[in-house]
Amino acid sequence: MSDGSSASIAHSAPRGPSPSALLQAGKLLAAVLAIAVLPLLFTDNYWQSTLIVCAINVLLALGLDLVLGYAGQLNLGQSAFYGLGAYISTLLITRLGVPYWGAFLLGMFGAGLAGVALSVFGVRLRGHYLAIASLGFAVITYQILLNWIGLTQGPLGIYAIPPPPPLALPGLPVIAFAHPANMFYLIAGFTLLAYLLLDAMLRSPIGEALTAVREDEISAASLGINCAAWKVFAFGIGAAFAGAAGCFYASFVGTLVPDAFFITESFTILAMVIVGGMGTLIGPVWGAILLTILPELLRGIGDLRLVLYGLALTLVVMLMPGGLVQAAQAILRRLGPRRAARSSP
């Protein structure tokens, strides 16, 4: 767990702020460009939908990474927060006629609140105990979604959930989110904002406090850090991210069934964070993209595709325990000295 923080430390090296700031700006520009160009490159419905799922999964993985990689809490309940966000916002829209963005905020807030509640309860549990407690929370949430038929219509599902209302900016054509490319811009844009927000937060003293709690709770407490409060804080934010992802998911797919939020979803999100590299922010982004695209690319080989997916997951953990990003950094570092020698004056 401790190795993960090296990436963020390297980024925020105190000396020479201008080159690193330039690098940051370049990376941000690349991300914006990628988001802008991708739906133009992949124009068919199928791949545009895959892009949207990618963006949703990145949001889910970022939320879990904050809890797992930065606050060091093994949370297997992310599927529950995801489902809560989806169902709360959808029920507010379809039953009470709440406007979309109001329901979105309430869904996000509701999921975050559930995260805070679970965390307040789980704050004294550690490691596998917290893992199983959060897994239990996910099972209970799933069962309630499945069995409270009067509210959620259980396995029958909720249909015809409207997409977000069209956005009419002055001087621009109306942006309709029924079109997948626009939906992708909306979700990917939100996810990018969330990333930047997390990045800023983790560079601030908040990030240092969280890392201190993760590395050694007793030392952190002796420095006056309220460990329990920080864990609850991270849990709440991480769950709110999942809640936002759930709101987007419901309005993108248009139907909701409890099975979309079964506990296996938690494991998928966990795998994204680990494969990418937990405790870095960019790791879960790549992990989520890879593990979303990989099963689609393997679709051609039929029945065995998920077998290969499982094999790939196992091999990444066995061979690159720090995740893809750390492995890539190690390779770059090995190439690094030669490059530095060449470019030094």
Added chain:
Amino acid sequence: MIVAQQLLNGVVMGSLYVLVALGLTLVYGVLVQINFAHADIVTVGAFAAYFYMHVLGGSYLVAILVALLVGGALGWLINVAIFEPLRAKRSELLPLIATIGVSVMMQNGMLAWFGPVPYAFETQYSNEVLKFGGMFITWQNLLIITVSTIAIGLLYLFMRFTFLGKALRAVAQDRDTAGLMGINQSQVIMLTFVIASAFAGMGGAMLGPILVLTPFAGASVIVKAFAIVIIGGFGNMEGTILAGILVGLIESFTTQYLDPGWTDLVVFGLLLATLAFRPTGLIAESTEENV
């Protein structure tokens, strides 16, 4: 009379849960790791027994033995391939994720091989009903109770009275000190995996006729096994046995008096209550000894 009948049904389910949960608890006690593919060993055990009976035409009792051997072999393999290489990393997360990958592989491998349609796993004992005092029990259920009781009893005796069993408990208590006493950790861990997985395979052979036998059969049991292990206290063998029976009873009474859809809610509500009030488990007496 309904109460007595449900009591009996609960004990049948409970004893199967114990077989599955004991494996999780044993591995956790010795290694402080979770083998997520444990569920799929249960499924493989069920299929092994099914094919031994329906393709090779063997008897059910031998099929249980076959499932036990297949399960043990799988446990050996998973330990050699995953846990042994990752042990030096001393991470509680990596083996969990790696075995999630193994679980995805096994489930989908079986799906590709056996297909999604449930198999009708019937034994010669399934339809023979024994009646006593107004209660009904199939020979199958009687067999389940007998075989699990013998297996659990033998394991208990093994842990208490044999040298290897004592070595296993010593490693569970303190791995490094046990090593200093000349106990070969790697061998003990291997033994634990083989026993745990053999129990899972055997449990699968007996769950097969009860569950809907598909490649995902084990997954439906394992979540409850996790709950049992926590309620009983992670790594606590007696606790796991009692909690397993308790969950079986909760399940049969919830089905009778409330609604079958509520069983998981009640079981996991109990799990969260346990964690809130007695995080070391319902029956935990000593925290030093873990197996």
